[in-house]
Amino acid sequence: MKLSNLEVGQRYARALFEVASKNKQQEDILQELVGISQVYQEIPNLGVVLTSNELALSDKQAILDLIKKNASSLMQNFLQMLFDYRRLEDFTAIMHAYTVLYDKKSGVGHVKVQTALALSNEQQQALKQALKKRFNLQQVSLQIQVVPEILGGLIIQFNNVIIDGSVQKKLQQISRVLLQD
Structure with a gap:
């Protein structure tokens, strides 16, 4: 084989x-x-x-x-x-x-981030610190992609974890709840 x-x-x-x-x-x-x-x-x-x-x-x-x-x-x-x-x-x-x-051995994480607007250096640094803490990493490398369609918030992808905090996702959830009744 x-x-x-x-x-x-x-x-x-x-x-x-x-x-x-x-x-x-x-x-x-x-x-x-x-x-x-x-x-x-x-x-x-x-x-x-x-x-x-x-x-x-x-x-x-x-x-x-x-x-x-x-x-x-x-x-x-x-x-x-x-x-x-x-x-x-x-x-x-x-x-x-x-x-x-x-x-993995060095504690480096490559994180993909989608955002509706470009992030300032301060926002990027704050995000890196939060991701270090959340995923127990020593160093974070961000790959940022501006995607206006998400309207606001962030979509974060690291390894097999996706955190969708976009406004678009929230609106979809609200719409599903409202249409169920």
Whole structure:
């Protein structure tokens, strides 16, 4: 049974995170993953090329050697393992899964916020403090989207939790109650 891209990413990321943790290199490895992912963004088919049979093995190894040239020994070994097991196509999924593990361990939360109007810096800081307390986080990164249709209030999404405090939602609830009778 073939594993999904997500499952592969989670397994390899967990293994890399455990080794990086033992060596106290979690943040350094994250930075290296981010740097390598930029190469993947610049060359969108890189993973496919390195796992397909279109190029000779020696040519693919030469490309990989260029990618891992300035990497730490841990990252060099990890990339070589991905190459050997033909998993370089899953690199982006691995990087995302590693980031999730790192953020969870570090107490970082990425929160999506929808609001009817742009928030001032003071409002953003107050919201960050409230979210830190509510979700027991060390640091909060806000992704704010202005959506005039919600009329007012906020819709907050963090992991699998959605807090809908929008005026639009309140009006819908009132309308449902009034129309029931």
